[in-house]
Amino acid sequence: RLGYGWDSAHAKYPGLIYCSISGFGQTGPYKSLPAYDLVVQALSGLMSLNGPEGGPPTRLGVSIGDLGAGLFATIGICAALTERAKTGEGRQVDIGMLDCMIALLENGLVRYLSSGEVPHALGSRHPSITPFDAFKAKDDWLVIGAANDHLFGVLADAVGQPQWKSDPRFCSVNARLENHLALKVEMETALNTHSAQEWVARFVSAGVPAAPINHMPQAAENPQVAARNMIATLQDPEMGELKVCGNPIKISGYPDSAQRPPAPNLDQHRPNILRALGEEAEAFKRTKVNRAPKHPIW
């Protein structure tokens, strides 16, 4: 509408990489429809896989419709940048939020496409591994993931129920899946003797993957989260010290600081950006070998 569509921008700047993110993408019968995160979570079927078993369909507790589209868009832009470094050609990257949700359905979609079975929400439970779920201990919840017979045996010993290993209801992956409700009752009875924290310590030291189900304070103060600089600090000239999320992409040779610069003011970096783009375009024009661009970038 403003005259910055792909066709006109590409004609003027053949090296430009142009990415659009919309609810449904630039093609297809829905291309002009509005969307929100909630809409694509619903249409994609994602909500039908999330929430309590037998309960209402539940939106995922984070805006995965927005976040997922941003991640796939970034990959598309980076792929186009890698190609442009060789050819000089710009590309249009067309991301639809609904497409991205379909791409994140994983076993729910594959299960349906391969068998016709319609999967449904299972609470915290894994569709094909038992026990792999959230369990209530004496005071709080924890997760336990005993993904094979060996880990299940270690778990049975750790909770003082070694007879589970030879119980015909629980002695194989398939038996445990079939009897997951009975096993959950027995496990929660056994776990009710100690706190979630005590059980997690015991399971982790025995080698059974387990964890507390943290809320934001425990997550933000977790020592591993701190060690990885995943909570960063910035000094904003107007708002003072703020804590924000760190960068999960750690690349050698690039400092991963726990301090981040504040967001720039409007147009604060404009001259620097224009200068850098000009230099990049000049450097590109001087490149004459087989990886030279067919067109200047700008």
Place this chain on the structure above:
Amino acid sequence: RLGYGWDSAHAKYPGLIYCSISGFGQTGPYKSLPAYDLVVQALSGLMSLNGPEGGPPTRLGVSIGDLGAGLFATIGICAALTERAKTGEGRQVDIGMLDCMIALLENGLVRYLSSGEVPHALGSRHPSITPFDAFKAKDDWLVIGAANDHLFGVLADAVGQPQWKSDPRFCSVNARLENHLALKVEMETALNTHSAQEWVARFVSAGVPAAPINHMPQAAENPQVAARNMIATLQDPEMGELKVCGNPIKISGYPDSAQRPPAPNLDQHRPNILRALGEEAEAFKRTKVNRAPKHPIW
């Protein structure tokens, strides 16, 4: 353990881009601990934001711990490829699944870090916009996202309740948030007169974002999903025709086919890959200008 760590691989192949994905990354006190999707969903606090309001913490219905790590890893690798095209330098990309979950917490984490408020699961409801939720119509569920006063007015008219617009409980964004339970009761009473499908058609034509809450069959057969080739077909020499998920990253100049080749057999492409890598390294060695590598890739 096998002698292919970053240090030895980098020394031998300075242009190699090396990515590791693990539960907790290559540094920090948890670096050697095992993890699963379930474990990082729990530790990160993500599960505390998901599921019914007041209900148990709920694992997200897809393995976002695995999927998220894969997406961030891909971005890290692509970023390193873009740099290597300029410098020839390889990089180590170090991805921890827990870090990636922290990076996907969005408003739940920011809300806690900025205000100290501990957010909790809200079912399908948005934390700050009302109505933006799943609602039950006569026969089935639908989602409705009326994100501002204008859309709420259109919604009120569409359900034949124009008096909502001047009702002091509902007449502003804050009032609706405060009275979200009362509004939900009134909306579901009004919606109970028609099917979800009828309401969705009415809302979409009035411009209010709304959608059916699909299960896998409706999602897989959706006309937009079909038009975007998000369900692709492959002919496997052993298993016959299979349907699989398509690619959500659409890039101009690259065909986006609804047919995909089958997965190769073990080592089927080995000679082609080795030949292509050799040619790439040779081309790189011949490049002598300012974007020439300091080291050969291989």
